[in-house]
Amino acid sequence: MMESLFYIAALVALVATVAALTRSNAAHALIYLIVSLLAVAVLFFLMGAPFAAALEILIYAGAIMVLFVFVIMMLNLGETGDIRERQWLRPRNWIVPGVMAALLLLELLLALRHAPTLTSGVAVAPKDVGLALFGPYVLAVEIASMLLLAGLVGAYHLGRRFIVRREGRSN
Amino acid sequence: MTVADFQALSPLLVLAGGATVLMLQIAFVRSVSLTAALTVLTMALAALSCVHAAQIAPLQVTPLLQADSFALLFCVLFCIGGAATALLSQDYIRHHGDEPEEYFLLLMLSTLGACVLAYAVHVASLLLGLELLSVSLYALIAYPNKSILPLEAAAKYLVLSGAASATALFGFALLYAATGTLEFTALGQQLDNTQMGQSVLLVGAAMVFTGLGFKLSLVPFHLWTPDVYDGAPAPITGFLASVAKAAVFVALLRLFLDADLFRYRILVEITGFLAILSMLAGNLLALLQTNIKRMLAYSSIAHIGYLMIIFMACITSDNRNLASEAAAYYLVAYTATTIAAFGLLTLICAHQVERENVELHHISGLFWRQPLLGGLMLVAMLSLAGIPLTAGFVAKFYIFNAAVSGHNWVLLATLILGSGIGIYYYLRVVYYMTRRLEQHHVQPTVVVSWHAKALSCILIAGILLLGTMPQSLMAYLRSIL
Numbered sequence: 001m002m003e004s005l006f007y008i009a010a011l012v013a014l015v016a017t018v019a020a021l022t023r024s025n026a027a028h029a030l031i032y033l034i035v036s037l038l039a040v041a042v043l044f045f046l047m048g049a050p051f052a053a054a055l056e057i058l059i060y061a062g063a064i065m066v067l068f069v070f071v072i073m074m075l076n077l078g079e080t081g082d083i084r085e086r087q088w089l090r091p092r093n094w095i096v097p098g099v100m101a102a103l104l105l106l107e108l109l110l111a112l113r114h115a116p117t118l119t120s121g122v123a124v125a126p127k128d129v130g131l132a133l134f135g136p137y138v139l140a141v142e143i144a145s146m147l148l149l150a151g152l153v154g155a156y157h158l159g160r161r162f163i164v165r166r167e168g169r170s171n
Numbered sequence: 172m173t174v175a176d177f178q179a180l181s182p183l184l185v186l187a188g189g190a191t192v193l194m195l196q197i198a199f200v201r202s203v204s205l206t207a208a209l210t211v212l213t214m215a216l217a218a219l220s221c222v223h224a225a226q227i228a229p230l231q232v233t234p235l236l237q238a239d240s241f242a243l244l245f246c247v248l249f250c251i252g253g254a255a256t257a258l259l260s261q262d263y264i265r266h267h268g269d270e271p272e273e274y275f276l277l278l279m280l281s282t283l284g285a286c287v288l289a290y291a292v293h294v295a296s297l298l299l300g301l302e303l304l305s306v307s308l309y310a311l312i313a314y315p316n317k318s319i320l321p322l323e324a325a326a327k328y329l330v331l332s333g334a335a336s337a338t339a340l341f342g343f344a345l346l347y348a349a350t351g352t353l354e355f356t357a358l359g360q361q362l363d364n365t366q367m368g369q370s371v372l373l374v375g376a377a378m379v380f381t382g383l384g385f386k387l388s389l390v391p392f393h394l395w396t397p398d399v400y401d402g403a404p405a406p407i408t409g410f411l412a413s414v415a416k417a418a419v420f421v422a423l424l425r426l427f428l429d430a431d432l433f434r435y436r437i438l439v440e441i442t443g444f445l446a447i448l449s450m451l452a453g454n455l456l457a458l459l460q461t462n463i464k465r466m467l468a469y470s471s472i473a474h475i476g477y478l479m480i481i482f483m484a485c486i487t488s489d490n491r492n493l494a495s496e497a498a499a500y501y502l503v504a505y506t507a508t509t510i511a512a513f514g515l516l517t518l519i520c521a522h523q524v525e526r527e528n529v530e531l532h533h534i535s536g537l538f539w540r541q542p543l544l545g546g547l548m549l550v551a552m553l554s555l556a557g558i559p560l561t562a563g564f565v566a567k568f569y570i571f572n573a574a575v576s577g578h579n580w581v582l583l584a585t586l587i588l589g590s591g592i593g594i595y596y597y598l599r600v601v602y603y604m605t606r607r608l609e610q611h612h613v614q615p616t617v618v619v620s621w622h623a624k625a626l627s628c629i630l631i632a633g634i635l636l637l638g639t640m641p642q643s644l645m646a647y648l649r650s651i652l
Binding site: 076146147161 | 232270296
């Protein structure tokens with residue numbers, strides 16, 4: 001039972017990723033990418049890692065992807081943008097990702113009903129993750145904080161290039 | 172964490188603390204000279220703190236890091252490399268980007284990443300160190316914001332290096348699935364009694380090796396190297412070619428030694444095959460270049476090829492100490508030499524903003540115009556070619572020795588052939604430098620600051636000392652291995 005749920009979610013993840021790669025329209029590709037991330041989250045959940053599943057949805061599908069969608073929508077303002085947006089929202093464009101997401105939701109509800117059964121290994125509760133991160137792996141957390149600092153400083157400097165140029169043009 | 176743990180990690184703590192101080196300093200006062208001075212000071216402190224940490228080595232600190240003399244030796248090397256890069260960059264970066272202060276912060280963070288790689292005995296710390304090194308390097312490569320070429324190089328490096336990291340991560344995931352552990356030593360022990368079969372292990376190990384091979388730019392995975400080296404700012408190219416590669420190599424060597432992957436003959440034979448390809452392709456392609464930066468890029472591929480001989484030489488277990496000793500000596504010599512060669516390019520390019528293009532004819536007559544810079548390049552080229560009295564000769568001799576005692580005759584023949592080809596293009600640079608004044612176009616004389624002059628003298632002296640009096644370093648290496 002659980003195994004078949006796992007393989008269905010894996011199939012959804014694969015199909016959604018291939019679709020995300022092959023769409024020529026960026027907005028559609030992003031929708032498929034979000035479905036793919038949701039499917040991976042369901043996989044994590046079925047493998048007994050609910051914390052990783054929650055992070056996958058919160059950070060990847062939630063924060064990063066919504067930001068992407070937002071930026072792409074922002075780039076298409078005005079009359080032509082409205083027409084294009086209406087075209088994007090035609091049923092044939094959203095029905096397939098919608099069905100995939102509904103399937104994943106169904107799986108999640110089924111898995112919750114049969115709660116303790118797992119496909120493999122042992123369940124890792126959020127508390128165990130926290131204990132590992134601030135116990136034996138505390139140095140990994142510290143190094144990761146330095147990694148984020150590097151990313152932040154780098155992104156600031158690279159983004160600055162465009163801010164400075166725009167200011168220069170307006171003057 | 173006990174006091175001893177903190178003592179063992181002191182170089183990493185100094186670097187991380189230094190990065191924080193630097194960040195705060197930039198937030199309050201922007202001053203390039205102050206930031207550069209603080210960077211050099213912190214790196215020197217970190218290098219000194221290795222001596223302090225060595226008193227209690229070897230000590231395993233959490234499952235992630237192991238502070239032993241081998242790691243500390245490379246920490247010293249990386250800190251000195253980072254400090255030399257910072258000194259060289261000071262004039263350069265002022266001309267190439269506005270707000271040059273963060274450059275030094277990123278340099279400090281990537282040095283920290285390299286040191287973490289030297290300490291790593293766990294897959295998690297290996298990947299985190301690798302990412303810390305690479306993420307800082309993406310931003311450093313794209314740092315000069317007055318021309319478009321560095322941005323292109325950074326984009327190429329970002330995509331390929333990201334793909335390489337993902338491949339390595341996938342490989343480690345497979346190894347973890349098969350063995351259930353991420354510590355190098357335990358991983359090696361579990362490999363034999365896994366239920367998933369040898370094929371998963373080989374696929375996993377091959378993916379790990381592919382990912383790290385990209386970072387080392389071994390031959391089938393080397394395509395990014397010339398473009399990225401050409402586009403990146405010259406001091407960062409030097410850092411990328413020396414410290415970044417040495418760090419990845421040290422981590423790879425430790426993975427092989429701790430997990431005893433030398434048991435899997437086919438895996439080691441793949442490394443030997445890649446070594447042969449790298450030596451031949453690197454040297455042959457370097458022959459065709461007239462741009463010195465691209466030539467050095469291909470020559471660095473060839474040098475990593477020479478270094479990969481170590482893996483084949485390690486197959487017989489009694490040869491392993493000699494081979495690791497040779498690898499350590501080679502890395503020290505190669506880092507010093509590479510920083511010297513790219514340092515010269517940095518000093519020449521400091522005022523070229525649009526495109527750093529150092530062709531062979533740009534340096535013609537350099538020896539007569541600027542004897543100190545000419546001398547630096549001469550020593551660097553001779554050392555890269557492996558001419559006696561320089562560090563490169565002793566290093567190559569060491570590798571030669573390891574290969575002979577490991578009976579790797581094919582590799583040895585390729586090494587000799589590669590070095591033979593190498594001499595031609597290294598000496599061509601020297602030939603151009605010594606041409607008489609009337610034969611070259613008039614080039615503006617580069618003004619060199621006093622600290623760059625001092626650094627040039629130190630580098631020349633270092634390379635010559637390593638080449639003429641290698642005994643003390645050799646004895647030290649023998650004592651720690």
